[in-house]
Amino acid sequence: MKTIGKFAAWSIVTACLALTVSSGIADAYTADSYQITRGQDLHWKNNIISTNIKEKDMQATSLTADSENQFKADLMLWNTFPIKSVDIAVTGEKELIPCGTPFGIRLFTNGVIVVGTADIPTQDGMVNPATCAGIKTGDIIQKINGKDVNQNEEVAALVEKSDGKALELELERNGRVFTATLHPVTCETDNLYKAGLWVRDSTAGIGTMTFYDPETGSFGGLGHAICDTDTGEVMPLRSGDILPVTICGIAKGEKGLPGELRGYFSNDTAIGSLCANVQAGVYGNLEKTFEGTSVTMAMKQDITTGKVQILTTINEDGPQYYDAEIESIDLRNQSETKNMVLHVTDPELLKATGGIVQGMSGSPILQNGKLVGAVTHVFVNDPTRGYGIFAENMLNVSQIVNPQAVSKDAA
Template identity: 65%
Template sequence: CSEADGLYKAGVWVRDSTAGIGTLTYYDPSTSCFAGLGHGICDSDTGKLMPLLSGNIVSVTINGITQGRKGAPGELRGYFSDDAAIGTLLANVPSGVYGRLARSPQGPALKAAMKQEVKPGPVKILTTIHGSSPQYFNAEIERIDYRDSAQSKNMVLRITDEKLLSQTGGIVQGMSGSPIVQNGKLVGAVTHVFVNDPTCGYGIFAENMLEESRAAGALLKQKVS
């Protein structure tokens, strides 16, 4: 209520776009869809999931790192390698972002593990900390939460790779979506970092992301038809 005239007034708060660095987790040839981030894109002010009208993904080159420290999460810094989109977004949901790639990526295929196959113990995470070439780094699954309510926080990860720890301090912003591989299978993706301990963070099951990407694939078929 306005003190000047005693009348109630309405205001409009608008955010028309957002951009950031994240990691594509996988491409599913059976649906022609990709999945990334492992968590939804939320508004930086409200913390709420941002509604998606349209969106593109573009290639990024990493050219800097702000190391993570206790109480101060780090981040990957980079620039768009090319203005041309390599894919379009179809969905922004709590388990990640999903969409269609302009062309199928090259590289070896991995089978996705069911969540019951995921066990505490050593894993590899695939992430890019320099340039545009991803590398494998050592990590450990310390704890697993199989409950459906866990959403994008299904496992607790600890980074054990000395090279990654020395360069990033652990998990940093921009690594969300980095694939987690155990026993030759895709078991999940990195989603969050612990603010008070950047060597640790959460991961989501690949099975949870696959359910959403299949839904995105069904949406894509509807649009094409």
């Protein structure tokens, strides 16, 4: 009897320990918020993790409603053990057109970005006014003596006309606005006043459009922000256009050397406008309707590891589907743009590009006929692999940064 008792006790301890470990793992690898479509159960991993919310439960007293479509609920392990409380947003199914088309980006900054500082030769030796003022690479100059500046020429003109008097600069650094006093000096070479600043006010490049929303005429693309090539900082958008692009060649990706799609702007006529350049991509509105077949957007919890297709353009044939696999998924949203790891398996794409190359960012990822995400990054040491962002994340950001992207049904 004692042996049986000990065995039972150890069994209970082992079961409790297993449950504790399982709950801890589930907590570490599950998100704190989810979206579900009306009438949908929230469950995945063969029902290992779930919550019992259904449309008929929306008015249940056990659920706490924060707003019309926002609820608090318990995330459950094996439909029995609560893991943690999560936020649930109930929404309608969203239909989007996956694009996979390259587009040119012409972006003008809000303010000017400091991309470097320089020593100025003066009668008193080499002087760096920018450094003396506490200005650093990556800072964004917004105003000089209270005047908005958005172009390199405006900064140069104000410095040259300063007559050597101190200039008050309003700058932004890591989201914090501050002021600095800059003292221009006379350059011994050309006898002009200089500030020792290298600045940038615009950029241009090529990316891939991810989706078009036929309800609103809005689009999302790239899957990651456009950043300054020198500072790595997100380019603050003042205005921008997208233009048609023709792909004319490929630099194949190799280990340690990312490849790229080579192309040119087909013409200078804008086909759409940008309204946001943020961590999760670029967003805006098209001038004309994008023709294509819409598909349902998958919620992040519905995505599984396994086979997918990438829709992308690598030549004059236009968007084509290529095989790939999702190797891992991170529901925690610790990184807004690196939600899953992709592995390109399509022989044709591997032969042409080596895998994922620059310019493919934003290429839609489809699984079981649904839009699940977009390509965002390539692994430098393995171009056959890279990261992808959830389509759900991109749509949510689009509806925040672009008022036109919110359909009447969602308003």
